[in-house]
Amino acid sequence: MSFAESSPVMSMDDVMAATNEFEARGFNHSYYLPLHMAILKGDWESAKSFLDADPSAWTSKITSLARTPLHVAAVGAQWKILEKLVHHVPSELLAELDSMGFTCLHYVAMGESIDAAKALLAKNHSLTQITDFKGFTPLLYSVTSTRCKEMAWYLAMNTVDERPGFPFSSESSRQLVALLTAAGFHGKENFWLNADITMYLLQRYPNLATISDSNGSIILNVLSKKTSDFQSGNKFGILHRCIYHCVPAQLDHLPHGDLRDSYDQSSHHQSYSGSKIWNAIQTSAPSIKHLRDVKLRQVFSERLVEHVCSQASTMSNTQFWESFVSMDIIYNATSSGIVEILRICFQFFPDLVWTRIPNEGYIAQIAIKYRQEKVFGFICKMPIISKILILALDESHNTTSHLAARSAHSQLLSVSGAAFKMQKELQWFKKVEQLDHPIHKEIKNQDGKTAWQLFKEEHKNLLEESEKWMKDTANSCSIVAALIVTTVFTAVLTVPGGNNQEKGFPIFLPDNTFLVFAASVTLALFSSMASLLMFLSILTARYAEKDFLKALPRRLIWGLALLFYAIVTTMVAFAAALSLVLRNRLKWVWIPIAIMACVPMALFAKLQIPLFGGMIISTYRSSIYHP
Structure with a gap:
């Protein structure tokens, strides 16, 4: 699930309906327009004159989207004016929602002014728990926008599971976990920020790690679709592999200033001694910085899977963790070649290795069908289990050799030259055939074809x-x-x-x-x-x-x-x-x-x-x- 797929923004029809209803109640747009424009321009003197002339305007809705002066200042990023407005309005006004469903803190969270956020919370400390119409807190907006790392940390440490929204235990926490996990890997500059915040919140609220839906674990489900966030999903050249193994992988980024002092450093990763040297190298060599970002993202992804599985393994209900690591998750990880998810899941839940996906087969058969060599190699490191899985037949009486004989054009796009695509297909078929039982060479599937006959037919073109x-x-x-x-x-x-x-x-x-x-x-x-x-x-x-x-x-x-x-x-x-x-x-x-x-x-x-x-x-x- 991505942030865009579950957009918190209301549809245009809903916004227009709310606007029309608001105007039908007698809203005078032209009257408040001077105040509206003065705030957007940052003209505090003109805005103050209007407010002094009409004291009711401090708390009135001054736009057709039902925004108060505080909303307007936040939307226009006029932080100084917002801080001044806060001192003149009652605390309950800060919790007002506009027609879009946002409080002024939701808008501030997408900006870069921590002082504005502090001013709002000093007036009304419960603002961080207020959700919009879709159940999203200001914290989530700050993390997904990745505009200001200090803002995200500040909101993370000031958002608690309390009234009125209960963001970490209510139904909306499912969306929070999904979007937070997905957003934690976006961006080249600040993905580590979201990564650390995700782990910080999971340690603070362990229940978030085990939230699941009909598709199983929300976190594992999101991660199983993000191949590039794991080492097994990346293919580097020789030089890039050498650099990749040399760059440090500690998640050593901490909030700065007074935020750093308030952060529980015992739960954070220790910084490494050569951080300044690596920072200098990264500045002069962007390609090295990119590889380090990739490695950090992949290290965090693996640690997150371990943390989630560790939390789930403490649950005594067997039926829970069987549905927690669902067949969809196993299938996604196997077909995408994410070995790390499979390895960790099998470590905590060994019986999952026998998962059989309807119409797909066991993990060995799925790995063969989708040409996932790393997954297949991982399975082969379990000699007894791999023998049993490789000898299994599917619903059409296809052996694993039959599955390897099928053409896989989509997996050959990175191979140059048709001849070497053919070579790759032959190598794969011969390796699987070598591990398969010799008698399976002569077994025919329900179409009456042996594995080699099927290979020749599939690869004729x-x-x-x-x-x-x-x-x-x-x-x-x-x-x-x-x-x-x-x-x-x-x-x-x-x-x-x-x-x-x-x-x-x-x-x-x-x-x-x-x-x-x-x-x-x-x-x-x-x-x-x-x-x-x-x-x-x-x-x-x-x-x-x-x-x-x-x-x-x-x-x-x-x-x-x-x-x-x-x-x-x-x-x-x-x-x-x-x-x-x-x-x-x-x-x-x-x-x-x-x-x-x-x-x-x-x-x-x-x-x-x-x-x-x-x-x-x-x-x-x-x-x-x-x-």
């Missing part, structure tokens, strides 16, 4: 696309390889400087630079010829399904590696030859030649190495889990 992609790639690369062969072969026959007319030896033969040229040309010729042969072998392959598992990807990898080597040695040979010809006139000519020769090599590397690296990882270091 992908096989055709893979063959076309592989041939197109091999054709393009073979043209480049043939061009290099022609170029370097010609260079051998027409060496720079020419040959000695009497003996036929190259004139620059004694020169070391010429030896570099000769060696580079030789290596370029041999590597380009080998590359050409590798690409020709791809073009003449039979293109069966199993060829895409190892044979064809290996040929393509070796062909590209040899082609890149041929390009490098060709450029070295060119630079050496040009240096031999021009150095007698310009001795420093080799410097710009070397720099320019690096340009095509760097360009080729930048454009092709990511794909090339992905090919190597996919072929030689499969990400499929190996138990």
Whole structure:
């Protein structure tokens, strides 16, 4: 549930109806307009003159939305005027709701003036417990707007479960928990603020952790749909993974000033000694700050799941926690690949591992169906349980091998090249088939197909696309390889400087630079010829399904590696030859030649190495889990 999905703002029809009703009771808009405009402009002198002339205006509704002068000042962010108005009105006026359903503190909560909030609470300390028409407190508005961290902390520590709204025990607490949990992870700057406030409130009011509805635990339900808030839901490159593991993950942010002193630091995470250093690094490197924010969010998410499950496990009612961690939560976490939720839930409630989702099967079958390798690997770490779950059949008599045989196009969007999508599908199928019982290879489902027959049928189109992609790639690369062969072969026959007319030896033969040229040309010729042969072998392959598992990807990898080597040695040979010809006139000519020769090599590397690296990882270091 998001804040927008449960918007507290009234519909336009309701607002218009309330406005019309208010005006029908004799509201004179034009009379109060000067006061309204003076407050919005921050003109205290004009507003004070109007109020002195008509003392009833201090407590009157002065807009068509039934807003008092206090409301108008809060909506217009005129905090100084609001503080002055507070001293001239009775305390009960501060609890007045406008046609939108808000008190003036609701508006102040979305701003940045703690002094205004303090002035209101000093006059009427129960304002934090007053809810709007949808049951939302000012605290919730402050947290979801993330405009001012001090404001959110101030309201969190001054909102109690008392009259008139009982925000932490009434029916509205369900919405509060859902929106607070969802909002606790929004934003790049202040998500940790909401994270800490969420944990602070859960520790202060333990009942919030175990609030559930028809879908089970509200907190777990929200978290099970937020894949990016867990480490298992993120895929980083090698460099980002290294940075991710190095950055600290302590939630060390505290409220500042007098708020810090009033906060119970015994329940807060201790700050780390190098915080100033990391703050300096984050300021100079935004990418590192982003990774740290991601890590903090993920650490908090995991701690929140542990806290919720810990609170639920203390409940003596077995039926409660069975419905608390519902099938929907298990299904969402499994199909989304959130291993952390499953691991913690199974730690506190071991029997949940046997959860069977109607029309989906056990968690092992769901993980296979949705290609969630990390979840599948987690299950395989439980050897006995995994064997039982993998051997299970679904309602259509499909084995786990049948499920792995089905095509999963949506899970292959991040894989480059149709051939490597086919390879990924084969790797997944072979790994599941290896763990499945051997007799299941021959079992037919209700459609009369074995797992391998189903695989071939499901991937018929992908096989055709893979063959076309592989041939197109091999054709393009073979043209480049043939061009290099022609170029370097010609260079051998027409060496720079020419040959000695009497003996036929190259004139620059004694020169070391010429030896570099000769060696580079030789290596370029041999590597380009080998590359050409590798690409020709791809073009003449039979293109069966199993060829895409190892044979064809290996040929393509070796062909590209040899082609890149041929390009490098060709450029070295060119630079050496040009240096031999021009150095007698310009001795420093080799410097710009070397720099320019690096340009095509760097360009080729930048454009092709990511794909090339992905090919190597996919072929030689499969990400499929190996138990």
